[in-house]
Each structure stands twice: as C-alpha cells, then as structure tokens.
Amino acid sequence: MTTTVSSRRQHTRDRLIDAATGLFAEKSIEGASVEEISERAGFTRGAFYSNFDSKEELCLEIVRQRGEQLLETTRRALAVIPDSPVNAQWLEEIIAKVITVLDVGFTFDDNWVLVRQELRLYAFRNPTFRPALIEVEQDANNLASEALAAALARHGASLRIPLDQLMVTLDAFCERTRVDSILNGDSDAGHSWRDGLERIVRALVVLPADEDRASAEPV
Amino acid sequence: MTTTVSSRRQHTRDRLIDAATGLFAEKSIEGASVEEISERAGFTRGAFYSNFDSKEELCLEIVRQRGEQLLETTRRALAVIPDSPVNAQWLEEIIAKVITVLDVGFTFDDNWVLVRQELRLYAFRNPTFRPALIEVEQDANNLASEALAAALARHGASLRIPLDQLMVTLDAFCERTRVDSILNGDSDAGHSWRDGLERIVRALVVLPADEDRASAEPV
DNA sequence: TGTATCCGATACGGCAACGTATCCGATACA
DNA sequence: TGTATCGGATACGTTGCCGTATCGGATACA
Numbered sequence: 350m351t352t353t354v355s356s357r358r359q360h361t362r363d364r365l366i367d368a369a370t371g372l373f374a375e376k377s378i379e380g381a382s383v384e385e386i387s388e389r390a391g392f393t394r395g396a397f398y399s400n401f402d403s404k405e406e407l408c409l410e411i412v413r414q415r416g417e418q419l420l421e422t423t424r425r426a427l428a429v430i431p432d433s434p435v436n437a438q439w440l441e442e443i444i445a446k447v448i449t450v451l452d453v454g455f456t457f458d459d460n461w462v463l464v465r466q467e468l469r470l471y472a473f474r475n476p477t478f479r480p481a482l483i484e485v486e487q488d489a490n491n492l493a494s495e496a497l498a499a500a501l502a503r504h505g506a507s508l509r510i511p512l513d514q515l516m517v518t519l520d521a522f523c524e525r526t527r528v529d530s531i532l533n534g535d536s537d538a539g540h541s542w543r544d545g546l547e548r549i550v551r552a553l554v555v556l557p558a559d560e561d562r563a564s565a566e567p568v
Numbered sequence: 569m570t571t572t573v574s575s576r577r578q579h580t581r582d583r584l585i586d587a588a589t590g591l592f593a594e595k596s597i598e599g600a601s602v603e604e605i606s607e608r609a610g611f612t613r614g615a616f617y618s619n620f621d622s623k624e625e626l627c628l629e630i631v632r633q634r635g636e637q638l639l640e641t642t643r644r645a646l647a648v649i650p651d652s653p654v655n656a657q658w659l660e661e662i663i664a665k666v667i668t669v670l671d672v673g674f675t676f677d678d679n680w681v682l683v684r685q686e687l688r689l690y691a692f693r694n695p696t697f698r699p700a701l702i703e704v705e706q707d708a709n710n711l712a713s714e715a716l717a718a719a720l721a722r723h724g725a726s727l728r729i730p731l732d733q734l735m736v737t738l739d740a741f742c743e744r745t746r747v748d749s750i751l752n753g754d755s756d757a758g759h760s761w762r763d764g765l766e767r768i769v770r771a772l773v774v775l776p777a778d779e780d781r782a783s784a785e786p787v
Numbered sequence: 788t789g790t791a792t793c794c795g796a797t798a799c800g801g802c803a804a805c806g807t808a809t810c811c812g813a814t815a816c817a
Numbered sequence: 818t819g820t821a822t823c824g825g826a827t828a829c830g831t832t833g834c835c836g837t838a839t840c841g842g843a844t845a846c847a
Contacts, residue, residue: 357814357823357824358823358824361824361825375693376598376693377596377597377598377689377690377693378596379595379596379598379599380598382803382804382805383804383805383806384803384804384805385804392825392826393825393826393827394804394805394806394826395824395825395826395827396824396825396826398806398807399823399824399825400824400825403806463689463692466685466688466689467689469685469747469751470596470682470685470686470689471596472751473682473747473750473751474594474595474596479751482751483751483752509767509770509771509772510764510767510768510771511767514741514764514767514768517741517744517745517748517764518737518740518741518768520744521737521740521741521743521744521745522733522736522737522740522741524740524744525736525739525740525743526736526740528688528692529736531692532688532691532692532698532701532702533702545729545733545736548728548729548730548733549729549733549737551728552728552729552771552772553728553771553772576793576794576844577793577794580794580795601833601834601835602834602835602836603833603834603835604834611795611796612795612796612797613796613834613835613836614794614795614796614797615794615795615796616795617836617837618794618795619794619795622836788847789846789847790845790846790847791844791845791846791847792843792844792845792846793842793843793844793845794841794842794843794844795840795841795842795843796839796840796841796842797838797839797840797841798837798838798839798840799836799837799838799839800835800836800837801834801835801836802833802834802835803832803833803834803835804831804832804833804834805830805831805832805833806829806830806831806832807828807829807830808827808828808829809826809827809828809829810825810826810827810828811824811825811826811827812823812824812825812826813822813823813824813825814821814822814823814824815820815821815822815823816819816820816821816822817818817819817820817821
C-alpha cells in the first residue's frame with residue numbers, strides 16, 4: 350500500500366505549509382526564502398522542491414486549505430441560526446455568530462490576520478494566484494451573507510446599509526482593528542475588536558419593534 | 569551658493585522616492601531591490617547609497633512626506649467646516665469633506681492604497697520604522713476626528729457608535745473597497761467606494777431632528 | 788581661470804538564494 | 818529476502834543583490 354508513504358508526504362507538506370505561514374507573517378511572502386521555509390520545517394530545499402514547484406504553488410495550497418476551513422467554520426457557526434427560536438435574544442445570538450465567523454473564520458489568529466493581508470497583496474501582483482484567492486473569499490462571503498440575510502428576514506429586521514456593504518464593513522473593521530492592535534503591541538488579550546463589532550452591528554440593524562422610520566431604509 | 573547643488577540633490581531624492589513608491593506597489597517592499605529602484609529612477613546604486621543609508625530610511629522619508637501631505641490636505645479640507653452656516657445641507661457638506669480627506673489624504677491613488685498596506689506590514693516587522701508610521705497615522709486621525717466631532721457638536725448631531733470607531737470604520741471600509749476593486753480589475757472609475765462611504769455616514773449619524781431615541785445613543 | 792567640493796558612476800569582493808541533477812536510505816511488495 | 822519505488826538530502830553552478838571604496842565630471846566661488 351502507498352498509504353504509509355503517502356501520509357508521510359502529507360506530513361512534510363503540512364510542516365512546510367506551517368513553517369511558510371509563520372514566516373510569511375514575520376518576514377512577508379517575498380521576504381521569506383525557500384531555504385528558510387524548508388529549514389524551519391526541518392527539511393532542506395530538496396524536500397521543498399520535491400513537494401512544490403514554487404513558492405507560488407505553496408501559496409495556492411495555503412489558500413485552498415484556509416478556504417476549506419473557512420467554509421467549514423462558517424457553515425457550522427451559521428447552521429444553528431435557522432433552528433433558533435424567534436425570541437428576544439435573537440440579535441445577541443446573531444452577533445455572537447458573526448463574531449465567531451469573523452474570529453475563527455476570517456481572521457483566525459494574529460498570524461493569519463497578517464498573512465491574509467500578505468496574500469491579498471501577493472494576489473494583486475500574481476495573475477495566476479489572483480483568481481484562487483478571490484474565489485475563496487467570495488465563496489465564504491456569499492455563504493455568510495446569505496445566512497445573515499435569511500436570519501434578518503426571518504425576524505423582520507432590516508439594515509441601514511446594503512448587506513454587501515455591511516459584510517465588507519464588518520470584515521474590514523475587524524481586520525483593521527486587529528492589525529492596529531498588533532502594530533501597537535497591544536496583545537489584544539481582551540479581543541477589544543469584538544466590542545466595536547457588536548456596536549456596529551447594533552447600530553446598523555433596525556429591529557422591527559423600533560418603528561424607526563426616520564432613518565431606517567430597508568434594503 | 570549651494571542652492572543649485574542642493575536642489576539637484578533634492579531632485580534625485582524625489583525621483584528615487586517616486587520610483588520606490590511605484591515598485592513597492594508592484595513588487596512589495598521586500599521584493600523591490602535597491603538596484604531596481606535606482607535603475608527606474610534613472611540612476612545607479614551609487615546614487616541611492618549617496619542619498620539614503622538603506623531602504624528602511626527611504627521608507628521613513630516616504631512616510632514623512634506623506635504625513636505632511638496628509639495633514640496639509642486634511643487641514644485644508646476641514647478648515648471650511650467651522651465657517652459654513654448652520655443649514656440643512658450641513659450633513660452633505662461634512663460627507664463631502666470626509667470623502668475628500670479619505671480620498672486625497674488617506675488613500676490617494678491606487679498605488680498609495682497598496683503601498684500604505686505594504687508600509688503597515690513593514691512597520692510590523694521593523695521596530696525602528698514602526699513608531700514613525702504610527703505617529704503619522706495617529707496625527708492625521710486625531711486632526712480629522714477632532715474636526716468632525718466639533719462639526720457634529722455644533723449641529724447637535726450624535727453618532728450611533730463612538731467617534732474613534734467611526735473613523736476606523738470609514739478608513740478601513742474605504743481602503744478595503746479600493747483594494748478589492750484593484751484586485752478584481754475594476755478600474756474603479758466611478759469611485760464606487762464613495763457611495764458606500766456616504767451610506768455608512770448617513771446610517772451612523774443621528775440628526776437632531778430625528779428624535780430617534782430608540783436606537784440613538786449619543787456618545 | 789583655477790581650485791575645492793559636491794554627487795553620482797564605476798569597480799570590487801562577497802554572500803545568499805535559486806533551481807537542478809544526482810544520490811541514498813527507507814519502505815512496499817512479491 | 819530481494820528488488821523497485823519513493824522521498825528527502827547532498828552537491829553544484831549560476832545569478833542577483835548587497836555595501837563600500839574609489840573615481841571623475843560638473844558646479845561654485847574666489
């Protein structure tokens with residue numbers, strides 16, 4: 350059987366990917382050499398080139414893996430919403446879900462916040478890589494926004510801005526806040542970005558009970 | 569007189585800085601070699617090292633220049649607000665100012681949107697460079713948010729989220745929208761991000777006439 | 788017009804990363 | 818246990834970039 354062999358290969362691929370992710374955060378994608386990546390993973394360049402054609406292909410693999418994790422996490426977090434009873438705390442629940450998705454799914458850990466930005470810039474200058482990144486982010490975004498739209502509709506709530514913009518705003522705010530806190534050396538232990546995120550959601554969602562005609566423009 | 573000589577020097581410094589900015593956008597900071605920068609500027613490495621100790625110092629100079637432009641633009645755009653009459657269109661005027669500041673000042677052109685992100689990441693891994701970038705962004709942000717706060721107070725308006733968060737949100741949304749449109753190849757000719765920005769501001773500002781007690785929480 | 792200075796070009800040695808070709812030990816399987 | 822394959826290590830030549838030391842032409846100024 351090739352099982353054992355194949356799993357060995359997968360193991361070294363994983364270690365290379367982990368090492369690369371860490372180094373991309375520390376030194377940027379262009380700044381991390383193939384040699385360094387291999388070394389940190391505990392291999393030589395020979396192993397690297399035996400597993401990937403180039404650094405670009407490794408980036409593709411990273412994005413693929415993250416994409417799967419992202420969809421998986423999002424699905425799991427949102428699957429609960431349709432089943433939840435229509436009660437007074439539904440907004441709190443939705444906010445909690447949004448936070449979960451943004452935390453675990455989009456931004457994950459400190460490394461990933463940085464690597465995600467690196468990958469975005471990398472995609473800009475790399476025509477081959479670009480569509481892969483765009484697709485992954487689109488898919489995740491679509492899944493999340495559809496679920497959110499459904500939840501809102503179910504409770505008769507509306508938004509003060511279009512749903513698409515809300516998604517972008519939440520994601521961008523969250524990412525930026527985390528990058529700033531990393532930059533300023535705040536360990537962000539309290540996850541301060543969550544408070545801001547919650548406030549934004551509360552400010553932009555119009556509850557049906559509000560009778561808030563003056564400024565509420567259903568979208 | 570050293571006038572002629574000194575101005576020649578300034579000229580080559582400017583050309584080096586321009587070349588570097590372009591290359592940073594195209595190939596990332598780490599990806600752009602000193603050789604390439606010098607060459608694009610029409611010089612050799614000799615000229616580069618005669619003007620800057622290192623790539624890092626050049627980055628510092630870029631940030632300094634941008635910082636000045638940023639403050640200057642912000643001041644000019646906001647100076648008009650205190651003089652404007654208290655009329656019905658004041659919100660439109662403020663929105664226009666915000667757009668001006670974010671457009672010209674923060675994000676500027678496509679290159680700068682990308683370079684700004686590069687610099688943020690560069691600052692993260694460069695202890696010497698970090699405080700410089702933080703200070704510039706802080707100063708500009710403070711200036712803008714104080715002016716905005718004053719304008720709002722003057723008209724008795726309040727916000728649905730804290731002012732600090734609003735600033736971050738607007739900036740992050742704007743930047744992200746522009747990066748996405750660059751990534752997707754939209755030339756962004758219509759400056760679509762402006763519409764979104766305007767909607768967010770309208771959604772988060774509570775006009776005094778609204779009597780919008782239900783969801784308005786003055787900050 | 789001569790001389791000092793300024794400033795970018797040239798020349799040099801050295802290093803780090805690249806990608807490939809080859810090797811060799813371990814595992815799979817008959 | 819013998820043999821083929823697999824997967825990572827080693828070895829090699831090449832290239833690009835680095836930072837410095839030195840040079841030479843142009844400008845300033847007396």
